[in-house]
Amino acid sequence: MTTETNNWMLGIDVGGTFTDLTALDSNGALTATKTPSTPDPSDGVIQGIEKMAGLLNVSTTQLLERCTLLVHGTTVATNTILEYNGAKVGLITTEGFRDEIEFRRGYKESVFSPRLPAPYPIVPRRLRIGVPERLGSQGETVTPLDENAVREAIRFFKAEQVEAVAVCFLFSFLNPAHERRVKEIIGEEAPEMFVSLSCEVLPQIREFERVSTTIVNAYTAPSMKHYLERLESRLREQRFAGELFVMQSSGGVQNIVQSGQLAASCLLSGPAGGVTAAAFIGERIGYKDLITVDMGGTSYDVSVIEQLQPTLTTESWISRFRVALPMLDIHTVGAGGGSIAWIDSGGLLQVGPRSAGSTPGPACYGRGGTEPTVTDANVVLGYINPDHFLGGEMKLDRSLSEQAIRRAIAEPLGISVIEAALAISEIVNNNMSNAIRFVTTQRGYDPRRFALLAAGGAGALHAGRQAEDLGIDTVIVPGFAPVLCALGDVAANLKVTELRTFYGSSANLKLDEINSLFDRMEQSAREKLGDGGRLKLNMEVRKFVDMRYAGEVHEVTVPIRTRTRKITDLNMEATIATFHDLHERLYAHKDTKQEIEILNLRLDLVGVRDRIHLQEAPFGEEDPSAALVSKRQAYFGPVPDETSIYDGAKLVPGNLVVGPAIIEQWGTTIVVYPGHEALIDANGNCIIEVRQGREAV
Template sequence: MTAYTLGIDVGGTFTDLVCADESGHLEIEKVLSTADNQALGVLAGIEKLASTYGVRSVDLLSHISVIVHGTTVATNTMLEYNGAHTGLITTAGFRDIIEIRRNYKEAAFDIRLPAPHPIVPRRRRLGVTERIDVAGTIVKPLVEDEVREAVRRLAAMEVEAIAVCYLFAFLNPVHELRTREIIRETLPDVYVALSSEVLPQVREFERLSTTLVDAYVTPRLRRYLQRLETDLRARGFRGELFIMQGNGGVVGVERASRHGVQALLSGPASGVVAGAHLGHRSGFKDVITIDMGGTSFDVCLVQDGRPKIGTDQWMSRYRVAVPFIDIHTIGAGGGSIAWVDEGGALRVGPESARAHPGPACYGFGGQVPTVTDADVVLGYVNPESFLGGEMRLNADAARHAILTKVAHPLGMDLLQAASGIFRIVNNVMSNSVRQVSLAKGYDPRDFALTAFGGAGAIHAGALVESLGIRTILVPKNTAPMLCALGDLLSDLRVSRVRSFHARSSTVDLTTLNALCHRMGSEAEEALGTQRSHLQGITTQLALAMRYVGQTHEVTVPIASRNGVVGTAEMTAAIHGFHTLHKQLFTFNKPEDEVEILSLQLDLIGIRRKPVLRTVPYQGIDPRAAFAGKRSVYSSLAQDFVETNIYDGNRLLAGNVVEGPAVIEEKATSIVIFPGQRAVLNEHLTYVIEVL
């Protein structure tokens, strides 16, 4: 057998696998996710993949050199609030920062909005005497007996993790380091998260919140990864196992297990990486990626081939300020539930039917209508060929659910209700695209839309109508598994953020470069033995900047020359800040002084990746792939119209498909609406143009 690399992405509904051989040939599989133990779904997918190759799973695993895994364990832990029994040790008098927050509610006028779920209740938040000032000087020594008493109390509460967050510990971590030593004297098996390691930068609430989230999710993620690696090794896997991170890079299992907060949103991040790669191959460096799966809708803006990186993510109403790909996520997927609210209005999401019981059409006992049920009723999804015919859908159950739960309560007929579900979820998703584009100073008409996920290509053609986007990119065959392919296309990435306070007129470049050097050395050390397998290493730097007197900053890239930031590079970064500020907020003040708050360094280790195939053009005529006609809903006619159906497996590079049409593939459908035309290019990507 040849050597393989395997990408695995676990979503809320499906687990996707993409296996690449040395020639770049891809085999794809999709199985239902197993929420209680994601490893079971992963192993079931490997078994199914092995049967596709006609070999035993042990033989396939023994020939896989690299597995890259994107998991939702950390994300689901926060969404479901089922993380570790966590305690907090902090500076006396400051244990309520996590509840005081920024002193404002997310929805100021919603008097019914409850407080966030306490991942660490007040009884498990304990203060001890110590104090470090704004200069990093010890004002009050750490009272170690108080730490030991706090540990004793937390031990009595049977905590599994302890977060330690002292004031200004990012300037001087000596007290936090000593506290960890004391904790390990009594509780050697408890996970300890230090704020000076998780997020060593200014702002107490952000640092505390991020550290608490890390303590809360890491034990569960660590157990899952250990169990998965053990199971894979027992089944013959001898290669390297990498874990996807929310910053768009991968790390080894051991490093992924150190700080679980880095694994949040790792699945969507890999999709963005693949979407950017796909756009670049097809000649589009500026793209907006949309990933519509079974549970969520994830959207990200990619400019000049680079996804936007941010540090202002929220997860289940907790601030997570480590660097992540800037992805906007909402509860709008194929499994999103359609319902009628108290005022008699039709709503869709954010609740999802997930894999079990799933949409009504799955036949697993689901009784509520979902987006997938509407897609089946409208003819966009063929119930006979779902997942290549391996899973037949029950169209009657979909119709019954929509009739009883939506149509009858609203006095509508079936077609009005199903098209209403389709239209509403599209409006919600369009607004999300505007959030990452118009709301941040970008015109979506300047971007192509890269659509993937199981339902992305079904809805993309309708989304662009209200956004003014003229081009849609959909990868052939891999669209529903693009996150798994993105795992294989991702590089090793170590992100570091450090507080660096200065003003543009007096910034000390010697101090800045010394900090860059220290951070770079830490990041290189983090690569460990994996460095020997890399094809190269690159470094990216950015500064968090604002005008003096502002309370929030924007992140601006800064160049370096042979690893050194000079006057010219700093001047260019400051100019870039003024430009970006005007783009984001419609004004700037070039004459005002700029304040620098922190330095971000990303060390990127270039991995060997599968070389995706390019195929020759075979002509424009798609008739060889014609599979008949089917009644499909048309919003223009507001009725069903006879529509051409094409077998995606038989479409060749160069084939042109005029809308209205539906291209059916194993795990998705590509809907070409009236006034649109699809061309399959040499990179096996459907380029859909709005005429």
Template sequence: MMEHAFRLGIDAGGTFTDFVIANRASGDVKLFKALSTPSDPTKAIENGLKQIADSLGTTPSAIVSDCDLCINGTTVGLNALITHRGGKTGLICTAGHEDSIEIRNGHKEDGYRYDPEYPAATMLVPRYLRRGVRERVLSDGSVRTPMQEEDVRQACRLFLEEKVETVAISFVWSVLNPGHERRAAEIVREMMPEAILTVGSELYPQIREYTRTSTAVTNAYLAPVMRRYVTAVDRYFRDLGAKQPVRYFQSNGGLAVGQVMTDRSVYAINSGPASAPQAGLYVGAPFGKENVITVDMGGTSFDITLTRNGQTNLNKNVDFLRYRVGVPMIQVETLGAGGGSIGWIDSLGLLQVGPQSAGSEPGPACYGRGGTDPTTSDANLVLGYLNPEGLLGGKLPLDVAKARGAIARIAGPLGISIEQAAYGMFTIVNSGMVNGIRRVSVERGYDPRDFVLVGAGGATAAHITALAREMGIDTIILPKLASGLCAFGQIISDVKYNYMATAPLRLDNEGACEKIDTLFGEIEAQGVRHLETDGFASERIAIKRSLEMRYVGQVHECTVDIDNFRIDETTIDKVKDAFHARHEELYTYCERHNPVEVVNIESTLYGLIEKPKPPRLEGTGSLDLALKGSRPAIFQASGEATSTPVYDGSKLGVGVSVTGPAIIEEVTTTIVIEPGWTATLHESGSYLLTRKD
């Protein structure tokens, strides 16, 4: 018998906080939602746990104490970066490099490169808090200029005077000789014992000084916010009787304990949507699908991830919200398109939707919480897609009159009917989402028709057949848990840590094999110790290796995955062959006659967690039994309505098919099936939607 009965996943979004609780033995999974409370995230957790307790006839304390894992995905770090509400940060760097984060390698974001009026990015560390230290390490790791310790002490005195709460340290070539950074860190800890400290060569030990410094600064900036959040959540669950520490979801697609999320706060930036690919693969597995595009439309944003052959792309060295971040993150395309996205008329008199959002406070006009702006949810209600009696099984009533009043604010100036304006908003927000899907597929060399579309998020199901139609995709998988799919992805994910090292050397150099093999051994030993301390036995630890490589003379490198084997003279050709193959895959050619060099290495260590039993639907149902009635719904730009059957998803049996136009109402989502589509309920708990030719 399992020691603990449940596993709990919590995904805090901009509008709703999702809760998924799984019975580990039976596979039964339940989904709950509570309005997010940005001012006090633990309040939303409290509200959600109360719903779970009421449903199970027990108490929040009993639930938490009977969970083997309580997992939390959060937008706290992301929101702090968006709103520039991080901690007051100081930077200690090599003298003469105080402005590297502002010069940004002379780079301006794509699309604005030749725009002289594009404003500079807001600096996370103001100029007067960037303090240079006289020191210099050369590219061979030798010390040219010893570090002047008094410079560090002067910086600390200024930081104390200015009430700096978090400090980043990043010196040139510290990845080859971290001695100066380590000594500077000792001085900061001595003089500023309360400050949070980020050391660049420890957080991101990779070549490229600007990327390393920017990553360290971003981490330091977010650390106080994440510390406060983690401290509050950990205390809340301890007080409820949690037997295990809370796990937090990282942007690299794995779990971590709270201390790691404080020390490596930069990994919290995309915490929520990073679990979507894992969940997408999980729901696609019963159908034999490994090419998956997962789309998640919530209240404020639309997130897109692509997984090909079971592997999800990772981003490294990217500009995220205009800040260079080097650490690996699940590649997520995020748009300002959600149920709360606001419709407006621009200076040319054209209808636009988003990226502004009504969020959860005050929310869409139809929520009746004081919102007056027309939103996507208001449009969907006017179009007949949403149940006028309310969402969440009637727990969130909807006001049709207020929705129509909000839409009328744009319909009048445009000289069209309210229904036409609503369909116009629906079409425009879909167009933006289609463009986002193209960016992760077509623009990266993938044909979207080779993929299935997996729906996540509470608002996605109302739009997903329209999105698939526009992309030429003819298969959709839409789980009953769609509105909480990211929370579900958390409870089936493993603990995951990335360890890196710099190894700038040519593979044909003497001793190259031994050095690379030694470095892999060192960083992997560090990771294994970390996971063993976390309670994982050796048989529950897995390791994946990769190298960043290039031809000698190239400027940019590419990441090459390799198997775990001893790297020596007899196996080095396997490494070279893997690089040539990857280079040809990326750029259509390789140069086997040219020498190859390694720039960085990375090992990803997994603490493998036992997965809950897969959910399986039982019981029967029929189309006639599930039919609730019909209501007018609009599927065309003219605004003309069609009488559309509405079905209760809880009364549909396995194998039952619904042909569009139709609407299926689940407790936490509404599925709009356009004409030409058919939805069939599968025993795994997902609807398989297919389109006729």
């Protein structure tokens, strides 16, 4: 297929430092690039598209005209809440309950930190107004809505220049009439205000989670909506006529209208793409159970994929605010290439969580940074080639790394610069291994039965050591590891999630009511998802139920496996058995004789796209010597090893690289530690077999 007749799908992930792009053409050829992120993220997106067009030898207009799908991972909602620069929000709630958002659950997130201050109030108390109304526990009207009080509240909000209103009434998840009437009144009194209704954002029991999520949505949605509208306008001006979607925190994509209305569903839009891509790669190469790690300049993100299904959670805290929408369970620690090494008051070496960022950055950047970082340690140890950083686009200064480590670490501890660099590397590796333990051993998973998939610019530098620490036999470095999130954007399916509270128990399952409610949820999901526009979709309905043992206060989300539209007694028996097993794995306890309570029903409507096919390269010889660039000294211990250096662009499928070796690629460096072997597969992935020298911890 020629350039003149080719079509593309674009994945664009905007991060704090770089905007990553992938373009997949009709033949399965994948092209990737990066461009610096900009204060206005849409500028970085347009600049990235222009750069991608140059790589594809077409004009920007030609690329966008032939782009059938553009999926965007964005940090707009995330940054809005992290930087506290969202909309000015007012809250309308049931009279007497305006302080629910401050009472929270009656305890802090960190129960062992008595000095932990209260979180920043997104809605100050004077902008939280209770109005007379009350619904009963079955959704019946106890006290009618006082519409005059609502109008007075809106007029007060207008005088206070409120930009968005969150509405959360007791038991509105059972009867949304009062909340919907408030929205109508706001439309009459102040149509310019954004409205976030709890019955639309999170229609489930538990007031704190519901009001918190609804407020977070009101706080982030106006900026998200404005950004997406501006981006779409700029793309359409350049003749983009394809479908525009946004990555959700749950790993599916949705259209920009839904994303603008439900910005809280996009708080992990960026890293969700990486986990989605990991599942896509695992399916292609035959690894169903994966631990995915993404190490960038500031943070280290970890997630678990079991049987090609990423794990989800509804118990997320984003900047100390509870968001109970389904999100990929991604655990983040402050361990990145820019993490700063320092000595604490007790004389112990620490690494992170403070980061040098991109400005001034690590000392070796030569931008005025003087504090030693993980990147500086990797330069001193010989893992990073100062002349090949970012594919040679940026030069590093090893002497500045040595000076920073000597002054801040080596001299105070009375050790050599090499010993200090090794110590920095060991500590950050331990921090990252502990992050993996947090999402595996502490949640009932044995990490030894998983493969470790390493992404991000720095992930492949450290993954081998983490695999040794945890007893993991295989490390996978994707061929497009530096832009994995953008690849996940291209590979993701469309998804709409519906949630309803439903009280039930194993003693009285009420299958007719359950099936009827699922039917209504599916109808609602289909209306939201639409037909996918120009995309060919195969619709899949996935049903789940939140269960717990009678008397417990937290639930386990259990999949309902059925091949028929209606759920039967046999389906529920199997679901209950699955609940017992999941509960035992999570909490080391199960009781098959105890009554089980049902609290919520969940439904995912997934628009499964046609399978994406990537081009594969033919296998060559096992000998990788054609890609050998040089040899240099690298430190994997106190004594240096002569280490083979390979040009990753020249390695071909079938090449076997024996450690110690370093593979230098565009955007990342892969360290093959002594005793490890790396095989290049047909998609350019690097599969490293780890020779275990010690027991997993």
